[in-house]
Amino acid sequence: MKTSIATVSISGDLREKLAAISAAGFDGVEIFENDFLAFDGSPREVGAMVRDHGLEITVFQPFRDFEGMPEPLRARTFDRVERKFDVMQELGTDLMLICSNVSTQSLGGIDRMAADFAELGERAAKRGLRVGYEALAWGRHVNDHRDAWEVVRRADHPAVGLVLDSFHTLARNIDVETIRAIPGDRISIVQLADAPRMDMDLLYWSRHFRNMPGEGDLPVTDFMCAVAATGYAGPLSLEIFNDQFRGGSPKSIAIDGHRSLVALMDQVKRSEPAMSIEVPDLPDRVAVKGVEFVEFAASDQEAEELAGLLAAMGFHEAARHRHKDVALFRQGGINIVVNTEKEGLAHASYVVHGANAYAIGLKVGDAAATVDRARALGATPFEQPGRPSDLAIPAIRGVGGGLIYFVDDASNLSRVWEIEFGVADATADGEAGLVAIDHVAQTMNYEEMLTWILFYVSIFRTRKLPMVDVVDPGGLVRSQVIESDDGALRLTLNGAENRKTLAGHFIAESFGSSVQHLAFASTDIFRTADALAARGFEALGISPNYYDDLEARLALEPEIVDRMRARNILYDRDEQGGEYFQLYSRNFGEGFFFEIVERRGGYTGYGAPNAPFRIAAQKRSIAPRNEAALMASPTAAGDDR
Ligand SMILES: O=C(O)c1ccc(O)c(O)c1
Numbered sequence: 001m002k003t004s005i006a007t008v009s010i011s012g013d014l015r016e017k018l019a020a021i022s023a024a025g026f027d028g029v030e031i032f033e034n035d036f037l038a039f040d041g042s043p044r045e046v047g048a049m050v051r052d053h054g055l056e057i058t059v060f061q062p063f064r065d066f067e068g069m070p071e072p073l074r075a076r077t078f079d080r081v082e083r084k085f086d087v088m089q090e091l092g093t094d095l096m097l098i099c100s101n102v103s104t105q106s107l108g109g110i111d112r113m114a115a116d117f118a119e120l121g122e123r124a125a126k127r128g129l130r131v132g133y134e135a136l137a138w139g140r141h142v143n144d145h146r147d148a149w150e151v152v153r154r155a156d157h158p159a160v161g162l163v164l165d166s167f168h169t170l171a172r173n174i175d176v177e178t179i180r181a182i183p184g185d186r187i188s189i190v191q192l193a194d195a196p197r198m199d200m201d202l203l204y205w206s207r208h209f210r211n212m213p214g215e216g217d218l219p220v221t222d223f224m225c226a227v228a229a230t231g232y233a234g235p236l237s238l239e240i241f242n243d244q245f246r247g248g249s250p251k252s253i254a255i256d257g258h259r260s261l262v263a264l265m266d267q268v269k270r271s272e273p274a275m276s277i278e279v280p281d282l283p284d285r286v287a288v289k290g291v292e293f294v295e296f297a298a299s300d301q302e303a304e305e306l307a308g309l310l311a312a313m314g315f316h317e318a319a320r321h322r323h324k325d326v327a328l329f330r331q332g333g334i335n336i337v338v339n340t341e342k343e344g345l346a347h348a349s350y351v352v353h354g355a356n357a358y359a360i361g362l363k364v365g366d367a368a369a370t371v372d373r374a375r376a377l378g379a380t381p382f383e384q385p386g387r388p389s390d391l392a393i394p395a396i397r398g399v400g401g402g403l404i405y406f407v408d409d410a411s412n413l414s415r416v417w418e419i420e421f422g423v424a425d426a427t428a429d430g431e432a433g434l435v436a437i438d439h440v441a442q443t444m445n446y447e448e449m450l451t452w453i454l455f456y457v458s459i460f461r462t463r464k465l466p467m468v469d470v471v472d473p474g475g476l477v478r479s480q481v482i483e484s485d486d487g488a489l490r491l492t493l494n495g496a497e498n499r500k501t502l503a504g505h506f507i508a509e510s511f512g513s514s515v516q517h518l519a520f521a522s523t524d525i526f527r528t529a530d531a532l533a534a535r536g537f538e539a540l541g542i543s544p545n546y547y548d549d550l551e552a553r554l555a556l557e558p559e560i561v562d563r564m565r566a567r568n569i570l571y572d573r574d575e576q577g578g579e580y581f582q583l584y585s586r587n588f589g590e591g592f593f594f595e596i597v598e599r600r601g602g603y604t605g606y607g608a609p610n611a612p613f614r615i616a617a618q619k620r621s622i623a624p625r626n627e628a629a630l631m632a633s634p635t636a637a638g639d640d641r
């Protein structure tokens, strides 16, 4: 498969863009005319620079307002094209993208437009060039790929082809199955983009909110399956107009782009195995069976504090590592590892971030295959030298630099606890009723959120729920759930827009640490709350106003509300009557906390309506030192502008 990306998709000047595009592994680049016009160098120099980066120019674009013009505009338009053909020949590319006319002066008329393209095809062919016609979703007369195809078909010239762009087709909800009847060899190039679903003017949506396939809500895979069925074998080119990407890191946006194409085509190949596009073989998306463990890096003193907090939640120290300064705490089926080694990645993570949950261990079907898939998607495998007797647990670096370990039942990895700690697997009886890890919540800067989402959904068999906005007194936090169908893996990603929010404060104070909270599942949260209180656990105090509202809003029995109020338990209910109970710990370190939840009656949410009240309570509970920084500090706000 030939991968390509438009220069508009990433930030920087042309040179920075090309360096990032090449480093990410793309084969080609669409030269967006404005990037070329803004560059201080001749077309020949640009062409040479592209090739020096090991790239080819897949297309020069866009040429606007071409077809269906009345005279004398028509003649002027043809002159204008010839000038651009000159530029293309100097650049060293043979394909020009022409997007459908938006001019109020254009006349339309399918045969008139086809005749224009037939003449243009003649002119292009004389120079060994080609043109491709793309229907913009907001084109004046042509805004649907079916009409663009009819123009191309009637133009009937070998130098005139069709350009398909997933955004334009999907944004208008055009049936992608209509693509299957188009001959693949008449398609000049395929452009790919996803986007979040938004009710918005098409042009504005397209120019500001596109994102990489898999990052948005559009059925790009269905689109691409239909394209693959045509026999098309040309370049797959990302064309992503996105305000955030324009200001982002060229390197990481380019890496995301390449990852998105590999993941997309892997899915497409599984539905359209006979397609002409050659796609590398990689293991299928990985089904996660559960969170096997979470590992903290800490100093000796913080490890003691953490051990105290874990004990108050009913955990016991089950074992110590055979030869490392690593302790295993257990309750029910939950394994919490606390690493106080003075070398290795845990220590490095501690030095950078302070005490933090730097690693998670996931149970999968095949740990080695999981790393193979992740590596094929551009993730970095991780290996730490150890003793020969140590189990080499396959791992990759997460987006934020933490680790994701993989264990399975198909290898020695099934004996990880025995080999490393000399104990059997955890059992499901919780001393305080905690049985499993319900979800892991990670926090990142909002601008990095799409990178995290793509990382998880491309490697693991997961889905995204719609993003929700959580109001923190200091600003907005965007929350995105990524979960497997069976709930075995539940991740909540929180994107902080500024440092005044609890999430933003956590990132700033922990220098970009990621896991901000861990939620444990209880089978009876009232019993758990009482057991914890008996052990000296201090729950996060929730405002009495919250409980008055709960009673009024959900018409709950006052007696139940009183039981919750007495224990600082939050409550949510879904439309099917499923219920959710939540209890929070005080903070540990720079804003890390634990949550205890109970799901009843098939509740599948995460208590989003309660988040603002929990956050407000957390801000109140923070020591005055921090409070000053968190509450209405004009300098903190100024930092983020
Ligand atoms: O927004 C535009 O004008 C524009 C230009 C060229 C394209 O290929 C496209 O998809 C959109």
Ligand SMILES: [Mg+2]
Residues within 6 Å of the ligand: 134, 165, 191, 239
């Ligand atoms: Mg396009």
